[in-house]
Amino acid sequence: MMRAPGGPRLLLRRLREVMAEPVIAQARLDRIVVLIASNMVAEVCSLYVVRADGAMELFATEGLNREAVHLTTMRPGEGLVGLIASSAEPLALSDAQHHPSFSYRPETGEEIYQSFLGVPVLRGGATIGVLVVQNRARRAYSEEEIEALQTTAMLLAEMIASGELQGIASQGAPIAVRRQLSLKGLGIADGLGLGHVVMHQPRVTVSTIVADDVESELTRLETAISAMRASVDSLIDRSDDGVSGEHRDVLEAFRMIAHDRGWLRRLREAVSSGLTAEAAVERVHNDARAKLQRQTDPYLRDRLHDLTDIANRLLHQLAGQSLVLLPEELPENAILVARSMSPAALLDYDRARLRGLVLEEAGASSHIAIVARALAIPAVSDIANISEIVEQGDAIIVDGDAGEIYLRPPADVEAAYAEKARMRARRQAQYRALRDAPTVSLDGVSIGLHMNAGLLVDMPHLAETGAESIGLFRTELQFMLASRFPRPGAQQQLYRAILDAAGDRPVTFRTLDIGGDKLLPYMKGLEEENPALGWRALRIGLDRPALLRMQFRAFIRAAAGRDLKIMAPMVSTVDEFRTARAMFDRELNWSQSRGHEPPRTTSLGVMVEVPSLLWQLDEIATAADFLSVGSNDLMQYLYAVDRDNRRVANRFDPLSVGFLRALRSIADAGERHGTPVTLCGEIGGRTLEAMTLMAIGYRELSMSAPSIGPVKAMTLTLNVGEARREVEPMLAKGRENASLREPLQQLAERLGVRL
Numbered sequence: 001m002m003r004a005p006g007g008p009r010l011l012l013r014r015l016r017e018v019m020a021e022p023v024i025a026q027a028r029l030d031r032i033v034v035l036i037a038s039n040m041v042a043e044v045c046s047l048y049v050v051r052a053d054g055a056m057e058l059f060a061t062e063g064l065n066r067e068a069v070h071l072t073t074m075r076p077g078e079g080l081v082g083l084i085a086s087s088a089e090p091l092a093l094s095d096a097q098h099h100p101s102f103s104y105r106p107e108t109g110e111e112i113y114q115s116f117l118g119v120p121v122l123r124g125g126a127t128i129g130v131l132v133v134q135n136r137a138r139r140a141y142s143e144e145e146i147e148a149l150q151t152t153a154m155l156l157a158e159m160i161a162s163g164e165l166q167g168i169a170s171q172g173a174p175i176a177v178r179r180q181l182s183l184k185g186l187g188i189a190d191g192l193g194l195g196h197v198v199m200h201q202p203r204v205t206v207s208t209i210v211a212d213d214v215e216s217e218l219t220r221l222e223t224a225i226s227a228m229r230a231s232v233d234s235l236i237d238r239s240d241d242g243v244s245g246e247h248r249d250v251l252e253a254f255r256m257i258a259h260d261r262g263w264l265r266r267l268r269e270a271v272s273s274g275l276t277a278e279a280a281v282e283r284v285h286n287d288a289r290a291k292l293q294r295q296t297d298p299y300l301r302d303r304l305h306d307l308t309d310i311a312n313r314l315l316h317q318l319a320g321q322s323l324v325l326l327p328e329e330l331p332e333n334a335i336l337v338a339r340s341m342s343p344a345a346l347l348d349y350d351r352a353r354l355r356g357l358v359l360e361e362a363g364a365s366s367h368i369a370i371v372a373r374a375l376a377i378p379a380v381s382d383i384a385n386i387s388e389i390v391e392q393g394d395a396i397i398v399d400g401d402a403g404e405i406y407l408r409p410p411a412d413v414e415a416a417y418a419e420k421a422r423m424r425a426r427r428q429a430q431y432r433a434l435r436d437a438p439t440v441s442l443d444g445v446s447i448g449l450h451m452n453a454g455l456l457v458d459m460p461h462l463a464e465t466g467a468e469s470i471g472l473f474r475t476e477l478q479f480m481l482a483s484r485f486p487r488p489g490a491q492q493q494l495y496r497a498i499l500d501a502a503g504d505r506p507v508t509f510r511t512l513d514i515g516g517d518k519l520l521p522y523m524k525g526l527e528e529e530n531p532a533l534g535w536r537a538l539r540i541g542l543d544r545p546a547l548l549r550m551q552f553r554a555f556i557r558a559a560a561g562r563d564l565k566i567m568a569p570m571v572s573t574v575d576e577f578r579t580a581r582a583m584f585d586r587e588l589n590w591s592q593s594r595g596h597e598p599p600r601t602t603s604l605g606v607m608v609e610v611p612s613l614l615w616q617l618d619e620i621a622t623a624a625d626f627l628s629v630g631s632n633d634l635m636q637y638l639y640a641v642d643r644d645n646r647r648v649a650n651r652f653d654p655l656s657v658g659f660l661r662a663l664r665s666i667a668d669a670g671e672r673h674g675t676p677v678t679l680c681g682e683i684g685g686r687t688l689e690a691m692t693l694m695a696i697g698y699r700e701l702s703m704s705a706p707s708i709g710p711v712k713a714m715t716l717t718l719n720v721g722e723a724r725r726e727v728e729p730m731l732a733k734g735r736e737n738a739s740l741r742e743p744l745q746q747l748a749e750r751l752g753v754r755l
């Protein structure tokens, strides 16, 4: 049995010294491989670095022909080196040349070496290099030697990840860790952002790998594990109080891992082998990741996420660093990158410094997406593994419109996006210039443009956009962001703050629209087979009158002395609305009888979003003070397409004969009865759709803040009467493929409407 001179501890100390020397990258690498070879008593030591194209390039060698450096490359999966890269596991062979994967490269002169030991250089779950030692004689490498080489590879990972080696790569071919990446995800908040990566949970860099004193290192590990367990427990307790933003089941999974015996045993073993507690966490995690990453079972892959999170928590505990970046540490032009993030955490950051947000997991209707949109932060989610791929400070572009990100973009892409962002800013400036202009069409038709909101942070947009009112305030967002049912006081406080922020402009509050896709984590028993057709919105309010009454009371108190407008979602029959109105009246009387100042005026409306109302329009237009069309749901129910199911959501076009006829009938009913009609679904915010809505009789549209400028600019170039004359026959005639998008687009062009 050969003994390494000085052992791994000495080797790592020497390597650290070499890494700190002020020499060029190649000279440093050359010294490193000599040191490793001599310490491991091997004739050969070579380092391969994985390039962006997946090939492995020989970057340094002691023992093989020096001429082969930067010349020899192995294709992805080729040879023993390729096998290690793809398996992310060590490989030790006493007779390498007879291994089926062995691939002989004459320029290296490696035919005389029989024994082979290679380990992956790992970073964030990916192989970024392969470190190899070879011996002339046949020999078996011991477990200790394999571990020593793995430990050395951890140190090299830092060097490769620093990007220092990029300058010496063959013909400047990009190496994997610094490669440019264009990744497609899901755009969850519109806009373009250029900046630099700031990790919401920064990784801890493990710099001391070998421990001086195993016993004290074991104690450090145990102390950190206890502290981490306690912090997870306290998060679980706080999740009951509604303080934490994390979901309880995720925290429970953390707790399970934190008490997992196998995991703890592996950590202790790694420390006992001589690693520092930090290096042990990283090593054990790298091994687990290599195994779990090959799993296709989504459950096991989720566990990998949890495992990564808990390892990260433990590392922060050991390093004495706070787990998340402190909001005041945020640099300018920051693009936040996180696996997932609670809305509260996002709200903590200084908005003025944020340029974008990239997440691994968050749906378009998730809470974080809602908050990102309210704050106008471009955001993309569904980018697998992003928090592992990026390095702090990497250049990055977030394209929330296209749902794409560019990591380390080349200069031309960056320039193109910078230009796009400038154009966008110019357009925004034009819209701002229109802010105070009345929204009147070329033929003198006045159009009311209103804003949809749901959070207090939405409110500054009201003045910025010049919207006439809040046409839809989605009260459920407060409930969705909280981790327990908001008390009446909190509801009233929010509604008052909203009315204060709106000043003279009216606010239309919508009663709770929960159920369906909007589940409250703390309201159990709402899971249903077919939630869109289930117990939701007003249906819950009517069955649990205490809930609805509590909300009515909060509205009434908040609006003392002011105008109060409320509308009910998911009304299917006229008598549902009448029941709700009777409840409201009772609440109003009760409040007055107790001496509370009543609202100056009250007005109760109905969302038209369940198709059954289309055949009760005269009755509902008489019963309600106003109607507001929820085109998102109306489209979903009329065409039987789940609005959140990407496979079918865009199967039918809202600009179809059927849907437009339905919409027109609502506007006509409003006109017949003198009942104001607004439309507050997404289509109202799209210019071609808005033009069409005006042509079929809509005069009030409520939309998200960024849409107001474009729709106003469109209206100023539109002759509503002329459009109406052209659209009427299209609707009368129908069309076999149903969508009128193309002819409407041509019409806009012909009429010179700015879309």
Ligand code: PEP
Binding pocket: 472, 474, 513, 609, 629, 630, 631, 632, 633, 634, 680, 681, 682
């Ligand atoms: C709608 O359904 O169109 C609507 C405005 O409400 P929500 O999107 O909140 O269901």
Ligand code: MG
Binding pocket: 569, 609, 630, 632, 633
């Ligand atoms: Mg709706």
